[in-house]
Amino acid sequence: MFEALEERVVGYGTDDILKGAEDALRAKVEAENLLLAWIAAWADANSADSIHPDELKLLGGPRGVRLGGEGTPEVNDLALEELAVKIKKSDHACTSLVGEVLDLRHRMPLVWEKTMRCEVEGWQARSLARKTHHLPLELARQIDEEIAGIAGSVGYQKLQNYAEAAIARVDGDRMEREAAERKKQLGVWLSQTNDEGLKSIFARLEPPDAIRLFGRIQELADALPPDDRTPDERRAAGLALLANELEATRVLAEARQPDLFDSEFAEAVQPIDGDHDEPLEESEVHPSLRDKPKPVVDFEAAVFKAAVEQVVAKLDPALLVPTSTLVVHIAAETLENEHGICRVPGIGPALKGVVKDWLGHDRIKVVPVIDLNDTPAPVDAYEIPDRHKRYLRFARPGSRFPWSTATGRLEFDHTQTYRSDGPPGQTDVAKLTPLAKREHRAVTFGGWQRRQPEPDTMIFKSPHGDVQVTNYSGTFDLGRGSFAHAVWTAATPNT
Numbered sequence: 001m002f003e004a005l006e007e008r009v010v011g012y013g014t015d016d017i018l019k020g021a022e023d024a025l026r027a028k029v030e031a032e033n034l035l036l037a038w039i040a041a042w043a044d045a046n047s048a049d050s051i052h053p054d055e056l057k058l059l060g061g062p063r064g065v066r067l068g069g070e071g072t073p074e075v076n077d078l079a080l081e082e083l084a085v086k087i088k089k090s091d092h093a094c095t096s097l098v099g100e101v102l103d104l105r106h107r108m109p110l111v112w113e114k115t116m117r118c119e120v121e122g123w124q125a126r127s128l129a130r131k132t133h134h135l136p137l138e139l140a141r142q143i144d145e146e147i148a149g150i151a152g153s154v155g156y157q158k159l160q161n162y163a164e165a166a167i168a169r170v171d172g173d174r175m176e177r178e179a180a181e182r183k184k185q186l187g188v189w190l191s192q193t194n195d196e197g198l199k200s201i202f203a204r205l206e207p208p209d210a211i212r213l214f215g216r217i218q219e220l221a222d223a224l225p226p227d228d229r230t231p232d233e234r235r236a237a238g239l240a241l242l243a244n245e246l247e248a249t250r251v252l253a254e255a256r257q258p259d260l261f262d263s264e265f266a267e268a269v270q271p272i273d274g275d276h277d278e279p280l281e282e283s284e285v286h287p288s289l290r291d292k293p294k295p296v297v298d299f300e301a302a303v304f305k306a307a308v309e310q311v312v313a314k315l316d317p318a319l320l321v322p323t324s325t326l327v328v329h330i331a332a333e334t335l336e337n338e339h340g341i342c343r344v345p346g347i348g349p350a351l352k353g354v355v356k357d358w359l360g361h362d363r364i365k366v367v368p369v370i371d372l373n374d375t376p377a378p379v380d381a382y383e384i385p386d387r388h389k390r391y392l393r394f395a396r397p398g399s400r401f402p403w404s405t406a407t408g409r410l411e412f413d414h415t416q417t418y419r420s421d422g423p424p425g426q427t428d429v430a431k432l433t434p435l436a437k438r439e440h441r442a443v444t445f446g447g448w449q450r451r452q453p454e455p456d457t458m459i460f461k462s463p464h465g466d467v468q469v470t471n472y473s474g475t476f477d478l479g480r481g482s483f484a485h486a487v488w489t490a491a492t493p494n495t
Helices: 005-009 014-045 077-086 091-107 109-116 122-132 137-147 156-170 172-185 207-223 231-241 245-256 264-272 299-314 332-336 352-361 386-395 437-445 482-490
Strands: 187-190 201-204 341-344 348-351 411-414 432-435 449-454 457-461 467-471 474-479
Touching: 014 077, 014 091, 014 109, 014 122, 077 091, 091 109, 091 122, 091 137, 109 122, 109 137, 122 137, 122 156, 137 156, 156 172, 156 341, 156 348, 172 348, 172 352, 207 231, 207 245, 231 245, 348 352, 386 411, 386 432, 411 437, 432 437, 457 482, 467 482, 474 482
Parallel strands: none
Antiparallel strands: 187 201, 341 348, 411 432, 449 457, 457 467, 467 474
16 A cells, blocks of 8 residues: 555655655656557567467457558557556557557657657657658658657647647648648537526637637727626627627727717707708799798708718728738748748647638738847847847747746846946847746746856756756756756856
8 A cells, every 4th residue: 555645745855845846757757658668568469460360260350450650560459458458548548549659669769769768758759649640651750850859858839839830841731631621610609598598609710710809809898888797798798799790880989989979970960950040031932942842851860961971981991990910930941832831829830821821811911020130239228128029029939947838928037137337238139038927036036047158048047956958949957966067157157
């Protein structure tokens, strides 16, 4: 029997607690990856060749099945049941696990090797196997060579983005076909009324359409009169308002042109106010009209018509036509490649053709956001100019803190402490690094130290002495030994 786990961690100091957590994680990864090694050994022991020829003659007897992709060996299908029971998995889950292990070992040998050295967590390696399962063996090997270097050094989502971009580069035709096929999954659905008398609407849209729709709903919610409803309730009201396009247009017009409706009706009344008109003398009326009935004037309709005409005349259509800003990170070589890869913040890697399709139904105005070859010049002030911030957001779109996945609302840290009596040009994009707010606070007040030997390479030292190197390719834990100390010392800035 295991002793209660909480009893095993009592009485330790902070340094030992951190070491214990690190050891527990290492043991978890080792145990998980060791299971994958045992699965590979099971596949070798239960290959299709292990089936006796006489068994192959039996109706319903064992058969060799290929559970992995192209280039993987077949295994005895009936042997799977015993393995599934032993590792407490369903038949389907066990079948998938064996297929993923065989894909890794035979189709992605570089990632498999790192997994066997516990440099990559098994579940992340398996996700790569699933993504490449459909590819021919040759293309899977190309993906393996491209992403093995960063596997284990970056977070899960960044690894997925790298893998998807690599797959798009080698298999762009298929991805474009899949993008076209995905359009058949688009739709809007209405649920049954629930027990509380409410209905739900579900929609599946292209990413830009979904973002634009949500933005419009939020704008309508913000334009509604103040009340005590929650943000979710107000967004629900904004969505409902879209069903009445005229009312939605009025709400948006009032929000975008606040003075549009306040005085227009009063002004419109003045030109047609007939209270002060003098009556016409009969001699002033043409003889042919004297015996005809006097026309009846509908003043309310006239006032409304005049007011509407004035409102429409002053309405700015540009403020009512939906506008969208789509930021696309694109390299020069992408424009030359038939299946070039773009990076869209909040969406991830996307084929150039897919982005083109997203923009196919809008009025397009292409505005180059920034040329990263045009580096802003250093400035003397401590405050970071907007141009420098913008450059850094595009040049280094993610935090450089160890293992961070933060990409939004980043702050910029002076990696060399600013001195009021220091040399000119201290605020330089080469000496700034992006950090999330709490990461920045940890560096400023939490005992973390950092050094920047190169513009996009950071070396962090934790309060207890662990040294971590971070750059565009991920995080590298050097520990706290003599090598880590030597690297930290070598990165000491020149003063």
